[in-house]
Each structure stands twice: as C-alpha cells, then as structure tokens.
Amino acid sequence: MKEPRIYGSKWDRMRLAFLREHPLCAMCKRQGRVVAAAVVDHIVAHRLKDALQSGNAEAITKAQKLFWERKNWQSLCKQHHDSTKQRMEKSGIMPGCTEDGIPLDPNSHWRK
Numbered sequence: 001m002k003e004p005r006i007y008g009s010k011w012d013r014m015r016l017a018f019l020r021e022h023p024l025c026a027m028c029k030r031q032g033r034v035v036a037a038a039v040v041d042h043i044v045a046h047r048l049k050d051a052l053q054s055g056n057a058e059a060i061t062k063a064q065k066l067f068w069e070r071k072n073w074q075s076l077c078k079q080h081h082d083s084t085k086q087r088m089e090k091s092g093i094m095p096g097c098t099e100d101g102i103p104l105d106p107n108s109h110w111r112k
Helices: 009-021 026-030 048-054 057-068 078-091
Strands: 039-042 073-076
Touching: 009 039, 009 073, 026 073, 026 078, 039 078, 048 057, 073 078
Parallel strands: none
Antiparallel strands: 039 073
16 A cells, blocks of 8 residues: 655645744744754644545544644754654643743643
C-alpha cells in the first residue's frame, strides 16, 4: 500500500506564509525569549496519516479540518517542536516556566 502524502506544495506555501506572519517561536515567547521559528506546529495533533490509512471518511474529514485550521497552528523553533512538543503530546504536561519561574502548564499545582 502506498504511503499517503499529506505535506505537499500547498502546505509548503501555507507554512511559509504563516511563518512570515508569525516569525517567532510561541513557546520561547512564553518563556520571555525571542527565537526565530522554523516549524509550523499543529497544536492539536491532526493524525491525518492514520485517518487516511483507516479509510474512515468521518476520521479523514476531522483530521483534514484540524490539519488546515490556522487556529490550530503555532510557530515553533526546531528544538521546541522536536523535543518539548513531543514530550507534551506523550505526557499531557507542558514543561518549562516563564522568566519569572511560573510553570507554563496551566494545570500545574503551582498555579493553584
């Protein structure tokens, strides 16, 4: 079975336009740092590849909506995308803190 292709030329154009509009890493900004973004991240994982492989029309429609919804995008530096974001998706906890030492995770016991 051929691997479904989800990131193509349309995504490349949209990604570049989004990075021009949002050139700084959102996670670095929350930490009080100014770092250029290199990646457009999907805040909520779209799982489009899995949906396409399943053949489930409802799952495909939902995943496509998440994939193209600009409100579901954020600009990140490569380090935050490849490490911090991956840990967040696995653990459900947002690591890190602001420059004042306040945890970024809104559910942290330090915020209560």
